[in-house]
Amino acid sequence: MVRAVVFDVGETLVDETRIFSRWAGRLGVPAGTFLGLIGACAAxxxxxxxxxxxxxxGLDLPAEIARWAVDDPDDLRENFDADDLYDDVRPALAALRDAGFAVVVAGNQPPQARAxxxxxxxxxxxxxxxxEWGVEKPDPRFFAAVAELTGVPPSDIAYVGDRLDNDVLPAADAGMRPVLVxxxxxxxxxxxxxxxxxxxxxxxLLELPGLLA
Known part of the structure; x- marks a missing residue:
């Protein structure tokens, strides 16, 4: 029986369209081109x-992020805020808690994401x-940390993500219930x-309370 539902962040809770559109501007390519390149990498x-x-x-990505912070310190840059949440996130999370599930967010994210x-x-x-954990998905240690955080066995955890390779298949291998959005x-x-x-x-995500009940 699932008692805890754990969520990935990017493209699970957060729509990354604005983030990558800003990146396109920073890199000097049309937004459609850059989004297409991301799709090509996914495919x-x-x-x-x-x-x-x-x-x-030849881009040095960490160095470019640091330069961008200096050039435009007050903009979101590669970050996100509440305006980037998918519309179903708040009502789905609230419904899951109302149904008695523990609800956790845990994903591959940089230091500023938690704040x-x-x-x-x-x-x-x-x-x-x-x-924070010093380990990224799909490393099994990430999912071990998830289980430790929730305080329930992996078999009682549903992990929700947008990728088979990084999110839900490794979660399944860790003994969790895998859900792909x-x-x-x-x-x-x-x-x-x-x-x-x-x-x-x-x-x-609004399908989750009924699916996991």
């Missing part, structure tokens, strides 16, 4: 970082990031793959 199982390299060969998420006052019990470039593509037959697939 060909290349890491997201390759989209930046394709847009600007950004906490500022949204989401109806969740805990928020953690890979940066079909949105974002990875979500739409991965939902069509044979391995999606191993997981629950939803089109909205």
């Amino acid at each position: 060909t199982d290349r890491p997201l970082e390759d989209a930046f390299e394709l847009a600007r060969p 950004a998420l906490e500022a949204m006052d989401l109806p969740v019990d805990s928020i953690r990031t890979s940066d 079909r949105r974002g470039p990875w979500g739409y593509l991965h939902a069509t793959r044979p391995a999606a037959g191993r997981v629950d697939v939803v089109d909205s």
Whole structure:
């Protein structure tokens, strides 16, 4: 029986369209081009970082992020805020808590992401990031940290994400119930793959309370 529901962040809770559109402006390429490169990386199982390299060969991404912070310190830049949440996030999280589930956010995110998420006052019990834990998905140690945080066995945890490779299949391997949300470039593509037959697939987070009841 599922007692805790744990969520990835990017393209699960947060629509990253504005983030990558700002990146396109920073890199000097049309937004449609950069979003297309991200989609191409998703379709060909290349890491997201390759989209930046394709847009600007030889780019030192950490250095560019640091320069951007100096150039435009008051803008969101590569970050997100409450305006980037998908519309179903707040009502779905609230419904899950009302139904008695523990609700946790834990994803591959940089140091500033936890503060950004906490500022949204989401109806969740805990928020953690890979940066805090020093380990990223799909490493099994990430999912071990998730289980430790929730305080329940992996079999009592549902992990919700938009990727088969990084999120839900590793969660399944860790003994958790895997749920793929079909949105974002990875979500739409991965939902069509044979391995999606191993997981629950939803089109909205609002489906979760009924699915997991």
